[in-house]
Amino acid sequence: MKATVLVRPKPGILDPQGKAVEDSLKHLGFRVDGARVGRVVDLEVEAADPEQARAEVERMCAELLANPLIESYEIELAEGT
Amino acid sequence: MTEARPRVAVVVFPGSNDDRDAALALEALGAEPVLHWHANSELPDVGAVVLPGGFSYGDYLRAGAIARFSPAMQAVANFAADGGYVLGICNGFQVLCEAGLLPGALRPNESLSFICDDVPLRVERAGVAFLTRCEAGQRLSIPIKHGEGCYFADDELLAELDEAGQTVLRYEENPNGSVDSIAGVVNASGNVMGLMPHPEHAVDPLIGSGSTDGALILEALVDRARERLFAAA
Numbered sequence: 001m002k003a004t005v006l007v008r009p010k011p012g013i014l015d016p017q018g019k020a021v022e023d024s025l026k027h028l029g030f031r032v033d034g035a036r037v038g039r040v041v042d043l044e045v046e047a048a049d050p051e052q053a054r055a056e057v058e059r060m061c062a063e064l065l066a067n068p069l070i071e072s073y074e075i076e077l078a079e080g081t
Numbered sequence: 082m083t084e085a086r087p088r089v090a091v092v093v094f095p096g097s098n099d100d101r102d103a104a105l106a107l108e109a110l111g112a113e114p115v116l117h118w119h120a121n122s123e124l125p126d127v128g129a130v131v132l133p134g135g136f137s138y139g140d141y142l143r144a145g146a147i148a149r150f151s152p153a154m155q156a157v158a159n160f161a162a163d164g165g166y167v168l169g170i171c172n173g174f175q176v177l178c179e180a181g182l183l184p185g186a187l188r189p190n191e192s193l194s195f196i197c198d199d200v201p202l203r204v205e206r207a208g209v210a211f212l213t214r215c216e217a218g219q220r221l222s223i224p225i226k227h228g229e230g231c232y233f234a235d236d237e238l239l240a241e242l243d244e245a246g247q248t249v250l251r252y253e254e255n256p257n258g259s260v261d262s263i264a265g266v267v268n269a270s271g272n273v274m275g276l277m278p279h280p281e282h283a284v285d286p287l288i289g290s291g292s293t294d295g296a297l298i299l300e301a302l303v304d305r306a307r308e309r310l311f312a313a314a
Contacts, residue, residue, distance in 0.1 A: 013188070014188065016192065016258070064146065064150075067146070067186055
């Protein structure tokens with residue numbers, strides 16, 4: 001089963017990468033007010049059903065994929081896989 | 082009378098690059114350093130452990146995030162739980178935070194630049210095991226060299242740490258955006274310390290700017306290792 005994890009810097013956390021991206025976009029003439037840079041992890045999970053897959057990916061996030069002190073995460077399970 | 086040399090382990094992860102400098106500094110300061118490969122889950126009989134600087138596992142995912150799962154780190158966690166002294170320098174500090182052995186987290190520098198510079202530090206508390214050779218308020222000059230040394234703790238955690246006296250080293254001029262200019266912290270029991278500056282690079286006056294302030298921290302660690310190994314003798 002395919003799952004995607006989106007990891008983001010929590011609100012209020014200094015995100016210098018996002019700031020650099022925002023500044024560069026402005027430099028190119030785009031009108032942006034804020035940019036935050038996170039991380040995408042695409043996974044192929046072995047699980048019997050979506051519930052089990054989600055629970056498994058939750059554990060992956062808690063144990064490794066995100067640092068709860070500074071990052072939030074979202075899990076998306078691909079439909080029909 | 083020559084004092085006995087206590088053994089101090091320096092854990093070597095794939096990507097560590099200050100392990101030998103740390104070992105040389107410890108040797109110069111009276112310890113017997115033992116390089117300990119990360120895959121080895123059996124820690125030898127040592128009085129203290131150093132987690133050195135570098136880029137363990139390529140700093141993949143987050144700095145220190147992967148190293149935390151190495152067999153050696155399980156042994157280090159047990160050693161710390163037993164009251165053993167553990168010092169994490171730079172990447173070692175990041176590993177200790179990721180492993181939950183120290184509070185907080187380290188993020189990319191505010192400037193996004195890798196910074197390599199001598200920085201003045203202030204000792205906030207001297208009663209700490211690693212700072213017994215320093216005085217409160219003392220100014221130390223020790224180099225930093227890192228891209229991800231921006232210490233973060235949220236307001237609540239920061240207040241707790243300050244209250245408990247765990248924020249032990251601060252930069253006099255904040256180089257990297259760390260909250261409250263924090264350069265080093267200890268755990269609640271005071272036997273684990275992490276700092277971004279590199280004391281092992283400020284031991285020999287012939288190297289760098291000539292400061293030997295790093296020796297004050299490493300010698301305290303050697304003192305603790307000696308006590309732990311030889312106290313009963």
